[in-house]
Amino acid sequence: MGQPHDLGNIIDEHPFFKGIDSGLRDLLVGCAANERFEVGEFLAREGRPADKFYLLRAGQVAVEVDVPGKQPVVLETMGEGEVLGWSWVVPPYVSTFDCRAATLVRALSFDGKCLRAKMENDPALGYEVLRRFVPMMGHRLASARLQILDLYGPSVAKAVKSKKKAG
């Protein structure tokens, strides 16, 4: 685990907490830890307690749904500069999807319980954190809606092979 000073720097440098007041940032540091995930390790599992969220620093995470008897369906990938997980802030604090390291991942994790308690006690911190999470959640919802539109027309993935040779 990194020193509090290093963790503070990482928080300052991550786009998600860009410009945060240093006093509030120090409160965040108390709930933060540096983590590293090897390929295939899970950052969150569907149906399990959502006790953390992550500031992704490097690597790629696949947000996916397990389909019995089939390959998991990847809904989205996330990477450096993004924030992963918001179930920790919404009761009953349970993860909605599996989040798997698709490459080696480095992230700063935040203990949800620790942070919720601090937010409860310090409305300024609570507001600051939610002020950043709400637009992110809005953006993710808009992206998910766009993704289910068949924007590009019918896929050729299942189209019958045509007479011209694919090149």
Add this chain to the structure above:
Amino acid sequence: MTAPIPDPMLPRPFRIEKVRRDLSDTFTMELVPAEGGEFTFAAGQFNMLYVFGVGEVPISISGDPGDRSVLVHTTRAVGAVTKALDALKAGEVVGVRGPYGTPWPVEAAFGHDLVFVAGGVGLAPLRPAIYQAMANRERFGRVVVFYGARTPEDILFKRELERWRGRFDMSVHVTVDRATGKWSGNVGVVTNLVAKGGFDPSATMAFVCGPEVMMRYSAAALEKRGVARPSIYMSMERNMKCGCGLCGHCQWGPHFVCKDGPVFRYDRIADLLSIREL
């Protein structure tokens, strides 16, 4: 004696030199003038392609504007004419009228970061501008391509994208809406890639091409990132007949898409894009 003025509605015969299948419903044709000569165009322009006895369709030019010896078109077979075009083989002849329309303002982007946002077959009309930018690479800051396709199997010009990605002076980010097979790249909409940045928004020109909804949301993502509306350009598609400003078929608000477009500056059309009836 004065030379007769060529009839703008008269197609020029072009022989199909080569046909390459890109995707199972999308193909690229290389055409050469049947009577010899060259063909010049600006990146972003289109031609009316005439399949004799079937009909005519507007198709953007997808080749290198620096190469006058061959005319390249990439087409997705969706209906009567494009399917008839798909059925033609090397050696057969098509009629060509053009080039028509406004180009991507590549030279106006000199001195800027240049960002291309493409969706689906929309990469084809942007490709000439990418070639032109790479031929003048030293004139730009960063050159970034964001490309979104439905699935990994729907990625157009895959090998070329890989080649571009291998260059040190260009960044290429590809995403798919649905992962299939062994795909290990990005999954999610192309606007997510734009949101991550990788360019200086205050000194960026962005060229956007793809389905209209994708272009609207991409422009919004670029704006949110700090790119000004007048620095965003997009290529519009509307049904056309003459292709050269004579018939009014392609009218869109105060514009004729064939003549005032297809490449428009975003701030000039943003209001029209939000009117459902148009």
